[in-house]
Amino acid sequence: MQILCAVIVILGIIALAIWLIFRPNKIYFHVADASLAKFDFSPSTNTLVYDLALSFDIRNSNKRIGVLYDQIEVKTSFHQRKFNNMNLETFYQGPENTTILQPTIKGQNTVQFGDSEKSNYNDEKKSGVFDIYTTFYMHIRFKSGWITTSKIKLFATCGLKVPLKSLSSSTFERTNCIAFPWSPK
Numbered sequence: 001m002q003i004l005c006a007v008i009v010i011l012g013i014i015a016l017a018i019w020l021i022f023r024p025n026k027i028y029f030h031v032a033d034a035s036l037a038k039f040d041f042s043p044s045t046n047t048l049v050y051d052l053a054l055s056f057d058i059r060n061s062n063k064r065i066g067v068l069y070d071q072i073e074v075k076t077s078f079h080q081r082k083f084n085n086m087n088l089e090t091f092y093q094g095p096e097n098t099t100i101l102q103p104t105i106k107g108q109n110t111v112q113f114g115d116s117e118k119s120n121y122n123d124e125k126k127s128g129v130f131d132i133y134t135t136f137y138m139h140i141r142f143k144s145g146w147i148t149t150s151k152i153k154l155f156a157t158c159g160l161k162v163p164l165k166s167l168s169s170s171t172f173e174r175t176n177c178i179a180f181p182w183s184p185k
Contacts, residue, residue: 128167
């Protein structure tokens with residue numbers, strides 16, 4: 001029993017020492033800019049035509065830990081109706097580094113809007129600012145020296161108020177995203 005207690009205490013001291021050396025911090029996600037060149041819905045064909053430009057920052061504030069982004073999937077929706085899904089290129093982000101990604105989400109999809117979504121679309125089209133939700137699903141690994149962790153699943157969700165260039169004189173306000181670990185069903 002004494003040996004077991006000693007092993008547990010030693011492992012606890014080692015874990016505390018590793019934590020004190022590396023001091024892991026959160027990864028921060030921000031959408032710095034977003035604009036819609038086009039966001040047109042045709043009720044007769046249920047087709048949404050869109051052209052959304054995003055600029056988002058990923059900040060690794062760790063002093064000794066880099067992050068490997070093995071997969072980044074971007075899902076975009078309007079009032080809980082997904083209209084686009086795309087993958088971004090993988091990359092490594094060093095310690096104390098901010099990476100800026102600028103995807104353009106462009107295309108057309110069939111989207112089934114109910115009466116409330118159609119009403120929301122018409123109201124937001126009049127105002128020139130649309131509520132767009134963007135979620136980033138990621139598989140990441142942390143790396144420090146020769147040590148690399150196994151994959152960790154993470155998602156960041158961002159509620160955006162995106163101006164339509166042709167109808168709005170308003171500008172986009174930088175938006176902080178909320179990041180969580182995730183587990184798909």
